Amino acid sequence: MAVPTAAAVLAPGPSLQRRAGLGPWLAVAPMMGWLLLFVIVPTLMLVVISFCERDSLGRVIYSFNFENYIRAFDWKWLKILGISVWYAFLTTVICLVLGYPVAYFIGRSSERVRGLLIMLVMIPFWTSFLIRTYAWISILSQEGLLNAALMGLKLTAAPIGFMYTPFAVVLGLVYNFLPFMILPIYTSVEKLDGSLIEAAYDLGARPARVFAQVVLPLTQPGIAAGILLVFVPAIAMFAITTLMGGGSNPTIGEVIHNQFTKARNQPFGAALGVLLLAIFIFSLWLSQRMRREEPE
Amino acid sequence: MKKHKTKLLAAACVGALLLAGCGKKEEVLSLFCWTEYVPQAVIDKFTEETGIRVAVENYTSNEEMLAKLLAGGGSYDLIQPSEYTVEALIKDGQLQELDHEKIPNLKNLAPEFRNLSFDPGNKYSVPWMAGFVGIVYNSEVVPGPIVGYRDVFTDAHKGRIVVLDDAREIVSWGLATAGIPINDVSDQNLATITPLLKDWLSKVKVFDSDSPKTALSNGDVDLGVVWSGEAAILFNENPKFQWVLPAEGFHMFVDNLAIPKTARHKELAEKFMNFILRPDISRMISADFPYYNPNAAARELLTEAERNNPASYPPGLDVTKAQLFSDIGEQGSKVDELITTIKVQ
Structure with missing residues (x-):
């Protein structure tokens, strides 16, 4: 691309690097301020509250104890966490299997078609995900469109209960997160140098080998980013899982939400939130490692 | 027809706001209420009749409201707690006593809603809707x-x-x-x-x-x-x-309006309470949310179909039970x- 990237513009030249003046600091100040105000301070508050107690009206009483964490390591909360991780894992795998070929196809098509296809991937974002989830409810419900179609075609005699099942939960999650898998992989595929693939073929590699040894390693950063973008938010998602799953299999996001909105127990909710954060940091670390291993 | 009316109303509102802005400082009532529980038409009518603008903020559970109210972030003039939350807030000294002279429409309430256990004599709260x-x-x-x-x-x-x-x-x-x-x-x-x-x-x-x-x-x-x-x-x-x-x-359950002790506009809040206790206004709320209306005078204005809906008004109901x-x-x-x-x- 002819347009210089932001990184190239912002990177200080040699003269600037010698005497680091106020300029660069001023340039990053808004970003640092933003991070401090909306990431660091809230996270610290979360950690502090997780060690506190609360009174009968739910007000936080500042104290220091490990009660909330001791309670959090009970089998039932861990089981809920396990179920949430399992749903997120399934979602990530399905998104990867479905998203990779789509991203590859888009990335390898002509530039005009590419723009159009990427647009089609993005269009659903123009509508709130809640509205799109409600749309799924009217498709999947017993008197919904899908059952009407199946029965109209005489494929089934009685309506099938799609809604309020684990199937519906995973469908809702996959539908919602698929673009987050496609977009980063597409970016990697787009950068892929076609001559490398041709060279591999010229040297006698079969398609499977070209894919495994050339295409896959070169698109690995996109895959890592996609996995992260799907897995992490999918663990904490509670709106889709409640609406599509019927709330009989609570997820960790739902349980945390309940502590704040129903149980008047912010400290316990905060403790669960901190544990979830630890999982996020761990996944981030994993994906960073995966990216570092990529061949340059 | 309805659309034209809305447009006219909007124009009138804008005009009124401009005039109010030119004159004295505009009065704003800050209402902290459940999502989907206060019809927009009721709020618009209140503003139209009194010139008081209403700033609405929503919550989806009593506990969420408590957390925000007690954190002290904002100042709310009116909240909409359910019966057990009214009780807890009274116990904690979080509500202001109502001036009944400012709320003459309290007389429209059915007698069984004038003396409920969580707030005998409606000292602190006015029933909004029950169910x-x-x-x-x-x-x-x-x-x-x-x-x-x-x-x-x-x-x-x-x-x-x-x-x-x-x-x-x-x-x-x-x-x-x-x-x-x-x-x-x-x-x-x-x-x-x-x-x-x-x-x-x-x-x-x-x-x-x-x-x-x-x-x-x-x-x-x-x-x-x-x-x-x-x-x-x-x-x-x-x-x-x-x-x-x-x-x-x-x-x-009985959902109510109450005035937190941190409220800045108690008089406006009482005006709003009196307003929603008017039979024609309370009837508007019933039309959108067919719960059990505690307002006896408003119930008279309901259509026969509304009154005969067994879920809203269970036949042979003894509320005291x-x-x-x-x-x-x-x-x-x-x-x-x-x-x-x-x-x-």
Whole structure:
């Protein structure tokens, strides 16, 4: 691309690097301020509250104890966490299997078609995900469109209960997160140098080998980013899982939400939130490692 | 026609705002209320008649409101707590006493709503809307007769039931069935009803407090234990949805308006309270939210169909028999944990 990237513009030249003046600091100040105000301070508050107690009206009483964490390591909360991780894992795998070929196809098509296809991937974002989830409810419900179609075609005699099942939960999650898998992989595929693939073929590699040894390693950063973008938010998602799953299999996001909105127990909710954060940091670390291993 | 009216109204509002802006400082009432509970038409009419602008902020549970109110972030002139939350707030000294002279329309309330246990004599709160929790069933699929909770949670209905996703509610049904007062949520009583609730909840398909009517109306379930207003809407949609107040005992919730002690505009708040107690305004609320209207004068203005909706106004109802929730404080966390535990087992 002819347009210089932001990184190239912002990177200080040699003269600037010698005497680091106020300029660069001023340039990053808004970003640092933003991070401090909306990431660091809230996270610290979360950690502090997780060690506190609360009174009968739910007000936080500042104290220091490990009660909330001791309670959090009970089998039932861990089981809920396990179920949430399992749903997120399934979602990530399905998104990867479905998203990779789509991203590859888009990335390898002509530039005009590419723009159009990427647009089609993005269009659903123009509508709130809640509205799109409600749309799924009217498709999947017993008197919904899908059952009407199946029965109209005489494929089934009685309506099938799609809604309020684990199937519906995973469908809702996959539908919602698929673009987050496609977009980063597409970016990697787009950068892929076609001559490398041709060279591999010229040297006698079969398609499977070209894919495994050339295409896959070169698109690995996109895959890592996609996995992260799907897995992490999918663990904490509670709106889709409640609406599509019927709330009989609570997820960790739902349980945390309940502590704040129903149980008047912010400290316990905060403790669960901190544990979830630890999982996020761990996944981030994993994906960073995966990216570092990529061949340059 | 209606659209033109709205446009004119909007123009009038803008004009009024401009004029008000030119004159003195504009008065703004800050209302902190449930989502989908205060019709926009009511707010617009209030602004139109009084020139007072209303800034609305929403919450989706009493606990969420408590957290925001007590954190002290914003200043709210009016809040909309349910009965047990009013009780807790009074106990904690968080509400201002009302000046009844400023709220003459209190006289429109039905006598049984003038002296409720959580706030005798409406010293601190004005009832907004009341309702019941009961059983709704699709009579085309469920033969009946259904008279109480025991008839709902049977093997025949396994996987065909929706209930409110509300731990306190579910526990209260178990307590009522075991013959225990519904506010007596001691550890021992919770242990007593645990086996019963385990059996019940294993038969439930959907937990939904926000819109339990959706699963019923889509045919995904056949019966449920839900808010009366939801059942009233279902009945209006299709009279096959029958409503029953559980024989084991039923409970009534009462949502209210109250003025927190941190409010900056007590007079405006009282003006709004008086406004919504006017029969024609209260009737507007009933039209959108067909719950049990505590306003006797407003009930007279309802259509026959509205008054005859069995879920809104159960035939042969004796309100004095209804049980009300009282505040259970920290025990709420245990109640929540019990239901979560049963769900994941």
